[in-house]
Amino acid sequence: MSEQNTYLPYLMTIEKVIKEAPGVKTYRLKFQDEAEAEAFEFKAGQFGEYSAFGEGESTFCIASSPTRKGYIECTFRDTGRVTSGLASLEEGSTMGFRGPYGNVFPMEEWKGKNLLFIAGGIALPPMRCVIWNALDLRENFKDITIIYGAKTVNDLVYKSELKEWSDRPDVKMVTTVDPGGENADWKGEIGFVPTIVEKVAPSAENTIAIVCGPPIMIKFTFPVLEKLGFKDDQIYTTLENRMKCGVGKCGRCNVGKLYICKDGPVFSKEELNLIPAEEY
Amino acid sequence: MSKIGVFICHCGENISATVDVERVAREIGGMEGVAHAIDYKYMCSDPGQTFIKEAVKKYGLDGVVVGACSPRMHEPTFRRACAEAGLNPYLCEMANLREHCSWVHEKSEETTEKAIDLVKMLVEKVKKNKPLDSIKVPVTKKALVIGGGIAGIQASLDIANTGHKVILVERDPSIGGHMSQLSETFPTLDCSQCILTPRMVEVAQHPNIKLYTYAELESLEGFIGNFKAKIRLKAKSVNYSTCTGCGACIQKCPVKKIPSEFNAGLGTRTAIYVPFPQAVPNKPVIDRVNCNYYKRGACKICEKTCQVGSIEWDKEDEIITEEVGAVVLATGFDVKGTDFFPEYGYGQYKDVLTGLQFERLASASGPTFGEIRRPSDGAVPKKIVFIACAGSRDPAKGIPYCSKICCMYTAKHAMLYQHKVHDGESTVFYMDIRAGGKNYEEFVRRAIEEDTVNYVRGRVARVYEKNGKLIVKGVDTLLGGEQVEIEADMVVLATAGVANCGSEQLAQKLHVSYDPYHFFAEAHPKLKPVETNTAGIYLAGACQAPKDIPETVGMASGAAVKVAALFSNDELVREPVVAVVNRLAPPLYSTCVGCFMCETACPYNAIEHEEIKGRDGSLIRNSARVNQGLCQGCGTCVAFCRSKSIDIQGYTNEQVYAEVMSLLND
Amino acid sequence: METKYISQSGIEQWFDAIVTSGKRVFAPVNSRGQVDFKPVKKLSEVADEYIQTTQSIKASVYPKAEVLFSYEKVNGKVNLTDFDPESVPETVLWKVHPCDAAGFKPLSAIFNWDTTDKLHNAHLAKTSVISFSCSAADESCFCTSVNGSPGNTAGSDIQLTMLPDGGAIVEILSPKGEALVALSPSVFVADKGEKKEKYLVDLPVRFNLEEVNAKLNKAFNSTVWKEQSERCLGCGACAFVCPTCACFDIQEDAHGSKGRRIRCWDACGFALFTLHTSGHNPREHQSQRWRQRILHKFFYMPERLSVVGCTGCGRCSRACPVDMNILEHITSIAKQ
């Protein structure tokens, strides 16, 4: 068999479009080729390169759970040339996908532990993949707590799923919006994510904290977790460096010895300590 | 942005006669991102607009392209239809298939293909359109009317009577304009001054009107609703607040031989003067060019005469600034002088007159108190020849247009002459008699039939003097081109009406367009006859093209309504086609590096400096910012910005780029 | 591996045979006042008397810009056309310096350390390298300090060492090399026993690579980066002339319904190279970018890919508009 061209994407059909928040959409993608669909596998935490033909490629995580077969989902915000090209597509349109790339959350190792998910803004997608993965294998884990915050009520993504999660008896779900971001109907918390974490987080005992969000949120959440007694090997996050190739060649996400696209994007805080913080 | 609806209009047969509209709709329907494409007989009709509205809802369209006439015609129509269907109006664009395609090409494959390309372009553009919100700007509810002739008077009164303030600026010492010079008016032969002077007085006394005579517009800045007008009040040398208008100074003024402008040069006036007895304001000014004191430094007789000490020798021109929300241009017209006609003696024959001069002769307030007398010897002419179309309709003279009023006033002149000189004989040389208008044709017939004016259809080749008589040589085309030679005592030329002197400079000051003859250009010849291309500036009267009194008055009232409509709201809602300097999240803030070259490029001073400060309050950089109230949306700054940090809404870089890229793609 | 001798006329004959075989031949040519690799048909076109070509031969196996694949949108569907390895012509690189040939290894390491790179490998497979050992060097050369030498055969299929008689010692180093020899077998005669080393330029070792590596291990937070990089302008000249720099960008060239995805050279020295969409830039300052360049070549690559990312060709020092002399900078780090 001849050598595969790493850069050649799978052709995907947009099966479903969900408008999440202003400028934020979720696409459910199906492989156009049956054989490719069959052979495709991924794990929670991985990402891919999504193409809008005519505009280029952009990197996002796979937002659906590996336990849900037959499709993948991605959630993105319309911010640049590619994402705006993607956003202009409709149900039934063709787009490209390369992946899965990167490492995974060590879900196996987490068996029998409590999970604490902390996400901010548009960083819920990488988390959503793990959350569904954990919920679909609910018996593997003990308590599951989800803390999710966004700037305003409008900016919360996956609104129907947020409700689904909070309705489940086996999940402790806390949503929050930044002060001033609430509306008249808002019943959740009001406050920045780190503050809410401090307020509602479960004990660090036998708990894994998974933190995804903008750098500023992560910067302020880590100390809170430390204060709560979380050790560095109990804290996980994903990095979102600029990437082009996704396969450790183009040089963008090279931080220290590591390539975020190969050695990441999932890192425990322990692993993060090994690479220079200023470069991610 | 890619559920585009495309609507192709047949425009009756205006488009479909040369463009295969079905094919256009079919091919565009296959374009990426086009969700719906149809053609219809009249898109602008109610059912047509309904198609658009329904499609917007049914297909969830996020963009609309209407392939029809010029967007200058119906863009507002279709944008409104989209807005009514809940689509942001700025997501609607028009492809010009009529003016730019079907009307200018023959029916052919290429014409249809061009139509397809034109629509394609706009589809690609509209994919990049962004919803925009109108910009609201406050309106200064005060109007500036420039020109105090009948147009300006009427406009001022109409605006003032709606309760808004008016500034009326007149170049001459009195308002009144050309109408005040006329003797009688057609087709009723009522006395011009009798109907005009009450209006003039009303202007002077109206509480909402501020009158500046002997004043000119210096500059106009700003934009609709927010103009700043600088007005030069020329030094009158007379203090109007003390002057009683007694006229003693005029009596005593030793300089008496100045040709009177009011009398079209047929009479004289003094250096300190009121242009005519019914002038408003009825107070004199000193003509510094001719005044002995200003010329030689001595005289001051008027000062000695004046009992209230109103003469102000050292008075200088004063420049005042008025903030206004709208401007009405009513600067009127002028007529060509006899010196324009070499074939009629270059104005050297004293008894060859212009129509306006004849008006003064016929006027009771004129130099001859209404008696028709020859300027050369004061004799009553027994034979007068009137020459219509003197200059007008003559491309060789650079005036291909019809001056419109001459046929009527020439008939009036002949009639007045016949009424005053019963044994007189009058002949009119004409090309065609244009007497369209209520009671106009009847008026001309009356001149011919009742007053026995001799109408000869033909051109006059020459007028020359022989033995104290004026010989008029022409042809009579109705008699098969027979040579006609008439010995006349007086010849009256119905000289062409032309744009007022200085109208070009004024247009440039105001940024309004003008035609090749320097008449101000209306925004649309039919549908926007009183608007100019510059929002907030309106036209009234003959400054737009020669016209008669009823038409002028009608237009002035029209302009006044436009102004009143503008003033009916506290805020003006403006098109959001304005420039914007990008702003990004920290730490980038903006890609603008603050070279401020755009500042010098902007004709409206709309670029401001903004200090971008970090969280700690320290200055990060200076960056440009656009004042949306001042920006008029020309986009010069956009093309100038090296880092593409400024963009203009409605014509963004992405939009125009997409248009260009689509256009030539095969 | 076999060593032969070829005479001056033999070289000419052999060169013509290679050209006649239909292979493209790239060789250093002096034009526009610069010596660079260009397609040649005659040996006389090949440049003499120069120390180094301005650009490396990297472009032959990693073009400045190349099409990864192309596509066409038809009725809402997308048809892809993959890169075709067969479209790459057989190419012979003539008169390559050993430091350039040695660059293939780090370059391929970057492209193939994880997933393989079809395009790069296709170029590599179709490319034969005839290197010439170096008899001259200048003050920017330092191959001997980075595990290389003027007679280094790494990456070469054949190496020629020119002799005073106009002939050359021929080292046949690979099957590809043998195939080239086979194009004109008669001109290759038995080795005359000349020692190659005698004809190589003597280039002293300027720094100890292990020592540098050890220093760099602890140098991330050193002030040296700021000091050294002050005059750096942040252009990509050093990266683009480098035989091993492989950073790239992926771009879209779209025309209506057709398009192609293009890979083109990029450089870690560019200010916006690592800029996130959010506006955050992990390597915001030039000093960070300079550090990345040095650490990547002399520390990360040896650690991660087991190969030094520098062949000592000295091109970056020569190309730099502001004399960012890499030898000087590395030497100073070694001495710290």
Place this chain on the structure above:
Amino acid sequence: MSSNTDFEPKIIAFVCNWCTYAGADLTGTSRLKYATNVKIVRFPCTGRIDFLLLLKSFAQGADGVIVSGCHPNDCHYTSGNFHARRRWIAFRSVLDLMGVDIRRIQYSWVSAAEGSKWADLVNNTVADIRALGPYAEYQKVADYLEKEGYNEEA
């Protein structure tokens, strides 16, 4: 000059909204006929027209370009056309130095009242460009990744 009777030049016109676009509208209203080769892109003002758009037009396959706006002093925005004029003076100089065929860019002032001038401008420009032939020299390099060598397109 070779006569290219079969050659239909592709021409793109960049015009301002207030004068030339309106002028071209008047051409239509007056039913004056002209060649179909020209397609108009509307701008608020000639001052808005980016020189890069002209370059892009040639790269996209245009054989000629028309740039037209208001006569001096007639600019709706006072001075956009003066800025544009300067830009084109400089642009012509740079293009000419680089060997770009500046005969293929026709600049003009067409007022809203000059419907017939627009028709003439189009027809004359089409004739001029037809005489010059296709701008193959420029178009053929548009897709090249390299002048020659590794990745040359067939």
Place this chain on the structure above:
Amino acid sequence: MKKLRERAAELLSQGVVSLVLGYEEGTKRPRPLFCRNSVNAEKLIFDSRCIHNLAVYITKKELVGKERFAVTAPISTLRSIMQLFVENQLNEEKLLVLTVDLNGELREFTTFDEIAAYVAQFELKRGEREQELLSKIEGMTREERWKFWMEEMSHCFKCYACRSACPLCYCSKCVVEVNRPQWINPWPAPLANMEWHINRAMHMVGRCTACGACGDACPIGIPIDLITRKMMEDMAPEFGYIPGQPAKQGNALSTWKLDDREQFIR
């Protein structure tokens, strides 16, 4: 030179400035030196070989810092500094300009006007190289010029050394990095390179002071400085400015005259 070193050492040791931007001996020719202490002032040199345009550094905040600094500037650099003043990029209070005049005297300037008065003595002329190449290019037919530049452009690999070396290319995001829309294709290809260089020349209209830094920086020897130089020479009489003497207000393209030449407009 001695005076310069002494003065630099004095300025630094007295804390008048925190940095003296100058030249030191480099590998083959002088190179820029960031002299931050009086000891290093000994390394400073200033002679005709010092051709780098140090004005390129003075708009970089992370290099010059918030304190006052000095820059040693030959004529070409002085011209760039003037243009940077015009473009609101410099602060007179922060900048001290040092130069050595024709008599070997050390001169110091702090304001645009002082520099302008000094620079006015110097006429901007073509050097031998420029003269030779430009007369060659001027002698070509249009087709020959296109071929010449296409050949040159095919060598360009878009390292942007030209942009980096130019003191007037201080945009934080260059137009080639703007991708909405992608005005200029970012990959190196003959036409994309040509577009970049035409764009660069257009962005330099009325701004370029013909210092030659771009051409000097080009690693593959494309005489790109000639494009902007020729443009500048052509535009000077057209727009009525003196080459190399930036006007205090505005710019050739952001200003206009009623009687600008328009015989090319139909």
